[in-house]
Amino acid sequence: MPIPPEVAPRIAFLGARGVPARYGGFETFVEEIGARLVKRGIDVTVFCEAEGRLRSGAKRLESHRGMHLEYVLPWAPGPARTIQVDVAGLLRAMSGFDLVVLLGYGAAFAAWLPRVSGVKVWINPDGLEWQRSKWGLPAKMWLSLMERVACRTANRLIFDNAALADVIGKRVGKHLPDHSVLAYGADPLPKGVDAGPVQDLGLVPGEYDLLLCRCEPENHVAEIVEAHRQASPDRPLVAVANTEIGTPYALETVAQGEGHVRFLGSVYDPDVLAPLRQNARLYMHGHSVGGTNPSLLEAMGAGSVVLAHDNPFNREVLGRQDVYWRDVAELVERIQGWSERPTEDLDQERERNRKRIEEDYSWERLADQYAQLIWTDVAS
Secondary structure (H helix, E strand, C coil), rough: CCCCCHHCEEEEEEECCCCCCCHHHHHHHHHHHHHHHCCCCCCEEEEEEEEEEEHHHCCCEEEEEEEEEEEEECCCCCCCCHHHHHHHHHHCCCCHHHHHEEEECCCCCCHHHHCCCCCEEEEECCCCCCHCCCCCCCHHHHHHHHHHHHHHHEEEEECCCHHHHHHHHHHHHHCCCEEECCCCCCCCCCCCCCCCHHHHHHCCCCCCCEECCCCCCHHHHHHHHHHHHCCCCCCCCCEEHHHHHHHHHHHHHHHCCCCCCCCCCCCHHHHHHCCCCCCCEEECCCCCCCCCHHHHHHHHHHCCCCEEECHHHHHHHCCCCCEEECCCHHHHHHHHHHHHHHHHHHHHHHHHHHHHHHHHCHHHHHHHHHHHHHHHHHHH
């Protein structure tokens, strides 16, 4: 039964570049959850960065999938851009809303602004952002501080992974506020996706392994490349990673993989990524500082056999499996072991991962959880 608009909770999402989703995990999250919350009787507004969406000459959208869109013009340089946009959004969200959901904690110091006028604030920390190698020392110090500040300025923290809640809880101790664990979502990929894009790349379905991530040390790209070389399976490793950025780490990794790794660079087209995931024999996942990683869920939803870095975040998502590795030597063993397993074992693993997405990480299930918590918090 539809909820009368006059009693619908009014919520705002900040911290993503905006919708329609064109960038990364936060944008996909806002689009998938926001649209489903609208169907559950909740009034949703998304604050979007204006500049990139207008520079192309495209018409500014006022709504998308039932969500209202508001625009903030970014003007700050470099990493300060995101903080500036979030602070501007928080200022504008001081009235007209019951709840603000801030994605990321870089601007946590300003999260008290809506609270002054009685608007509740949730902050989603995403992951251990201050541990990412892309940040210099000043940025890492700022993000580490903001992680603690978020625990003071938010009414509630939303973690996408229980292990992440445990790690941050140990760091901040008694200052951890009310918090909930609501995972990221994904949709199972239909079986039998057209393998044409895979063949167009000169690849044979089932005869390659796949790595898909940003080329950063905390994703263990160099270790995966080296392990695959040592394991010497009779198939190439295909790396979808932004190696074109030309950082020392990216250059070293490309040189290390010369002759046995096919580097595709950045690929964002879902019509290419979906068949790449579904037709890989093994999928390498090296992420280690995030919570529930979207690319891991997408691989599982595609029915991939995932060999994952051994950390509590990945174990929470994948569950008990013989797939984890901590270093090059262990990954070599995993690659060789799974390369020798019969097709029946691989098919069973693929189906297990798809079923886990359907039962525990579907967008619909997650939207139900968000809607219930929103109604409860707004009413309290």
